[in-house]
Amino acid sequence: MHKSIFYLFLLSLVGFSTSCDNKGKKMDDPKDDRIIIEIPNMVEDSVYSFVEQQVAFGPRVPGSKAHKACAEWLENKFKSYGAKTTMQKFEANFHFGAKAEAINIIASIKPELPKRVLLCAHWDSRYTADEDKQRTDEAIPGADDGGSGVAVLLEMARLIQQYPLEMGVDIILFDAEDQGNNEVTESWCLGSQYWAKNTHVNNYRAKYGILLDMVGSKGARFVKENTSMAFAPSTMNKVWAEAKELGYENYFIDEESEGVVDDHYFINTLLNGSIPTIDIINRPKNSRFGKYWHTHDDNMDIIDKKTLGAVGNVVMSVLYNESVGTF
Ligand SMILES: [Zn+2]
Numbered sequence: 018m019h020k021s022i023f024y025l026f027l028l029s030l031v032g033f034s035t036s037c038d039n040k041g042k043k044m045d046d047p048k049d050d051r052i053i054i055e056i057p058n059m060v061e062d063s064v065y066s067f068v069e070q071q072v073a074f075g076p077r078v079p080g081s082k083a084h085k086a087c088a089e090w091l092e093n094k095f096k097s098y099g100a101k102t103t104m105q106k107f108e109a110n111f112h113f114g115a116k117a118e119a120i121n122i123i124a125s126i127k128p129e130l131p132k133r134v135l136l137c138a139h140w141d142s143r144y145t146a147d148e149d150k151q152r153t154d155e156a157i158p159g160a161d162d163g164g165s166g167v168a169v170l171l172e173m174a175r176l177i178q179q180y181p182l183e184m185g186v187d188i189i190l191f192d193a194e195d196q197g198n199n200e201v202t203e204s205w206c207l208g209s210q211y212w213a214k215n216t217h218v219n220n221y222r223a224k225y226g227i228l229l230d231m232v233g234s235k236g237a238r239f240v241k242e243n244t245s246m247a248f249a250p251s252t253m254n255k256v257w258a259e260a261k262e263l264g265y266e267n268y269f270i271d272e273e274s275e276g277v278v279d280d281h282y283f284i285n286t287l288l289n290g291s292i293p294t295i296d297i298i299n300r301p302k303n304s305r306f307g308k309y310w311h312t313h314d315d316n317m318d319i320i321d322k323k324t325l326g327a328v329g330n331v332v333m334s335v336l337y338n339e340s341v342g343t344f
Pocket of ligand 1: 143162195311
């Protein structure tokens with residue numbers, strides 16, 4: 018066993034999409050007692066196509082055909098990457114009176130290992146374009162709001178299968194996050210509320226959690242959101258430091274912003290902070306969540322594969338560092 022001094026080298030800091038030949042293995046260098054870990058880079062075309070494929074189903078509104086078909090597709094994708102999947106079904110009662118069967122899609126990588134990190138996103142798309150000026154009663158495409166976070170997590174699962182990680186990871190795609198009403202906090206995030214009260218494993222534990230929401234738009238701006246800072250300040254600061262290290266400080270801005278109600282809010286509050294969870298979410302300067310937010314403009318035109326790649330590379334770096342104790 019070597020000394021516990023670790024140095025991390027992220028290969029090919031330029032040209033992420035040409036990095037398919039990286040070896041994701043840990044190597045010992047006997048000369049200087051260093052352990053070098055190689056971290057696979059996101060393949061931008063792959064992660065982009067995962068957004069496209071979700072959008073192609075149509076809006077993934079609980080109870081719709083598109084929702085059902087997309088759930089099957091997601092389950093099969095995770096299975097094909099060797100993860101153990103759990104389809105956690107529950108009845109979602111929406112604030113506007115409707116109810117539908119909703120599904121939290123859970124993919125566990127190395128479920129036998131006690132050391133785990135939780136990664137999550139919501140996979141449903143909003144039933145109404147209430148921030149739009151037209152067709153407000155129609156559902157939104159949800160390319161960024163829903164699609165982007167899921168796509169990054171799918172790509173991560175794909176790469177982790179190729180370059181195994183000596184740590185457990187649980188990927189949870191929460192359902193029924195985005196069907197709420199601004200007046201009632203509990204009308205949002207029905208999937209994470211359900212999961213926090215009914216974790217898929219008894220006494221589920223993870224060291225921390227990272228939620229991805231709206232992580233794929235051009236010029237996205239991720240700031241240190243206050244709910245995350247209240248519950249998970251050290252994880253937040255370390256993730257932002259990692260992003261800076263990788264040269265992504267143009268996306269990950271060292272600045273705090275007001276707290277938002279998102280799935281991490283319920284994971285943190287309902288589990289009494291036992292899985293400190295942060296939210297990586299786009300907070301543009303001059304609008305709440307981007308001009309396209311909850312409108313029909315949340316489509317492929319606003320998606321930038323560079324943003325998807327940046328977020329994925331930061332979270333991959335966190336995981337591979339965590340696995341060898343250097344995060
Ligand atoms: Zn939304």
